[in-house]
Amino acid sequence: MRYLPLTQPDRDAMLAVIGAGSIDDLFVDVPEAARLSGPIHDLPNHASELAVERHMTALARQNTVAGEVPFFLGAGAYRHHVPASVDHLIQRGEFLTAYTPYQPEIAQGTLQMLFEFQTQVARLLGTDVANASMYDGSTACWEAIGMARRITRKGKAILSGGLHPHYVSVAKTMAKYTGDHLETAAPALTAETDVDALIAAIDGDTSCVVVQYPDILGRIADLTPLADACHANKALLIAVVTEPVALGAITSPGEMDADIVVGEGQSLGVGLQFGGPYVGLMGCKDKYIRQMPGRFCGETVDAEGRRGFVLTLSTREQHIRREKATSNICTNSGLCALAFSIHMTLLGEAGLRRLAGINHAAACRAADRLAKVRGVELVTETFFNEFTLKLPVEARPVVRTLADRGILAGVSLGRLYPGEDALANGLIVAVTETTTAEDVETLAAALEEVLA
Template identity: 75%
Template sequence: MRYLPLTDADRDAMLAVIGAGSVDELFADVPAAARLAEPIAGLPNHASEMAVERHMARLSADNLTAGAAPFFLGAGAYRHHIPASVDHMIQRGEFLTAYTPYQPEIAQGTLQVLFEFQTQVARLFGTDVANASLYDGSTACWEAIAMAARITKRNKAIISSGLHAHYVETARTMAKFTGDELVTSAPELVAEPDDAAVIAAIDGGTSCVVVQYPDVLGRIPDLAAIAQAAQAKGALLIAVVTEPVALGLLESPGSLGADIVVGEGQSIGVGLQFGGPYLGLFGCREKFLRQIPGRLCGETVDADGKRGFVLTLSTREQHIRREKATSNICTNSGLCALAFSIHMTLLGGEGLSKMAKASHMRARQTAERLSAIPGVAVINRHYFNEFAVTLPHDARQVVRDLADRQVLGGVSLGRLYPHVDALSGGLLVAATECTTDEDIETFATTLAEVLA
C-alpha cells in the first residue's frame, strides 16, 4: 500500500500559510528546462523489482564509464586510483550506518575520524583550522563568500575569471537571496591568468577575492600577490582548490597568504560516481574560527583523564538559534570524508607527492603528443595535470565524435560557457596517474582522425 500521509486539505493549508498558490510555485527557481513536464520516457509506472533491475541494467549499459575507455575528463572531477582498502573500510557497519552524531560524545569513533580528517585538510591547505566537511566544492565556495561578508561587513566579491563556471553559478544562485554583489567574467584562452585585472578590481567595498588554484584552464595564479593586494584593502583572499592532488606539488594556499581555502575533495578517496556525492573542504585562519560554517570536532580529556573527542563548534541552525547560525548547511559528507581520510592516511605526504608527480608527468606527455596534431595548440605555459587546447572546430562536436569512437577526450569549454563564442574551440584535457601510454596514443590518433 502506498504511504500518503497528507490529504489535499493538508497541502492547501500549508500552501496558504507560506503564501503559495500551488506546489508548482515552490519550484519557480528551478529552470523550466530542468523540470519534467511528464514522467521519464522509457520507465514503466509499475513493474516488479526484478524487472526494474533488468531495465536499469540495460539503460546503464549505454554509459561509457571512466575505466572502460581512454579518459581525459577533468574540469573539477578527476579519475585517480583509489585503493581497494578504502572501499573495504568505509563499508564496515560502524561507519556505513553512522549518521550525524546528534549526541556527539557517544559517537567517539565518528568524532575521531572527523578530527583526523580536519587535521589532514588543514595541513593540506596550509590553514590553521578546517571544519568537518561540507557538501561539495561549489557550496563550500559560496559559504566562504558569505563568511567573508560577515567578517568584513562588506558585500562585494571579486571573482576571478578562472573560477569554474559551475562554482560561479552556485554563488549567483545564493547571492540572489543575500544581496551580495558578485563581479565576474569569463576566462580568455591565454597562457597565463590575468592576475593584474583581479588586483585592479579590488576596492574599499570588496569583501573578498575568489581565485581558483590551479584555475579552470589549469593555469596557476600568483596567490601571494593577490593576497597582499586584497589584504591591503581590508578584503580576504579565498582560494578554491578543485584538484587537491595538485597540493602534493604546489605550495599550499594558506602558506601563500589565503585567508580562507575551500575545495572539492573528490580526487582523494571518492570515485567519480557520475557526479556525486562529493566532498566539500573548508579551512581558514584561526581568528575566523567562530564564523566557519558547519561543524568542528575537537580533542579533550574525560573525567578520568583519558583522551576523547567532542563536537567543539556547531554553527548551524539545528544546534543554535537560527538568527545566530552562520549557515544552513545541515550535515557534513561524513562517509566521503572518511574515504578521503583513509586514502590520505594510506598515501601519507610522500605518497601524495608521488601521486602528484605521476599525474603531472602524464599531463606533460599528453600535451606534448597533442601539440603535434595539426590544428591543435596547447594554451598553457604552466599547469599541473590539466591544460587547455584550441581546436579548429567547435570542441563540443569534437568531444561527441571522440565519445562515439570510445574515447572520453576532455571537456569542451563551450559546455561550460555556452554563450561565449570565443571559447567554443577550447578543450580542457586532464591526465592522472591512471593515464597510460596507450591511452595517450589512442586519444591523439583518434583526435587527429576526427579533425581531419
C-alpha cells in the first residue's frame, strides 16, 4: 500500500506557493502523447515473485547478446574486452557502496582513486587538468558549452556537422533554458571534414566551436588551424572524444591547443550495458579550472606530514550555493569512473597504445574487405576503428535484414538523421579487438547477398 503523508490541503498549499494550478501543470514540458492517463493496462496489478522472474527471463531471451554475433555497432558506444579483474575490484564493498566523499578522513580510498582518474584523463586528453568525471559524454559536451559562455561572456556556439546528433540534441534541450544560440548542421557524406566551414563561420559573437574527434563518420582532422581561428576571435575550441581508445594512437586534442576536451569513457572498463550508465570525461587548460563544472580531488599532507587526498574544488550544487554552482548535474558516475581507472591502470601507456594499434589494424582490414563488395563505397579515408560506408541502397532496411540473420552490421545514418535523404545510404561500421576475421567475412558475404 502506498504511503502518502501529504493531505490534499498540503498539496494545494504547495501548488499555490509555486503558482501552479494543478500537479499536471508541473509536467507541461512532457508532450501530452507521452503522458499516461492511468495505469498501464498491459501489466497485472500483482504477481508472485516467481512469476515475475520467469516473465522477465523470457523477455531477456529476446535480446541479441553482443558477444554472440558478428558485432559492428559503434557511433558513440563501443564493444571492447573488459578484463574480469575490473568487475571483481569494483564489486569490493568499500568501492561499491561508497558515496560522495564529504568526509575526507574516512574516504581516502575513494579520493585517491578519483585523483588517479583525473591524472589518467588529463594525460589521455592532453589537458592541464581534468575533473573527477561527469555524468556521460553528451552532458559533458553541454557543460563545456556552458563553461565557454561563462568564460567568453558570449552566447553563440558553433557545432560541427560531425558532432554526434545525440550530443547535439542534448545541447539543444539545455540551450532552451540558457538562451545560448547553437548553429548546427548535418554532416556531408564525404571524406573531408567541415573544419574549413567551421573556421569561416567564426565571428566576434562566437563563444566556442564544438568538434568531434574522430567525428561521427569516423573522420580524423588536424584541429590546430581551427584552434588558431577560435583564439583569434576570442572563442574557445571544444573537442569531443567518444572513443577514448583512439587517443592511444592519434594526437590528443589538448596537444592541438583545444581549450576544453570532453568525452565518453565507456570504452574503457565499462560495458555496453544497454546504453548506460556511462562516464563523462572532462579536461581543460589550467587557466579555466575555476569555471569547470564538477569537482576536483587534490593531494595534500596532514598535520603530521602524511600524504592525503581532499576535495580541492567542489563547484557543483551539492557542495555550494545553487546560484554559484557551475553545474547542477550531481552524478559523476563514480563507480564507472573507477572501472575506467582500473582498466587504464591494467593497460598502462604501452598497453593502451598496443590496444589502439590492434583496433586500427583490424578496422583497416575490415574496410578493405567491405569496400570490395559490389556497389559499396568507403567514404572515410582517415579513421581509427570506425568508418562510414555508402551503400547503393538505403542502409536502414539492409541493417534490419542483416539483424534478422544475426549480424549487427553497424549504425545507419538514416536512423541518426531521419529525413536527411543525402545520408540515407550511409552505414557507420565499428571494428574493435573483439571483431574476428570470420566476423568481417560473414558481414561481407551477407552484404554481397543482400545487395545483389
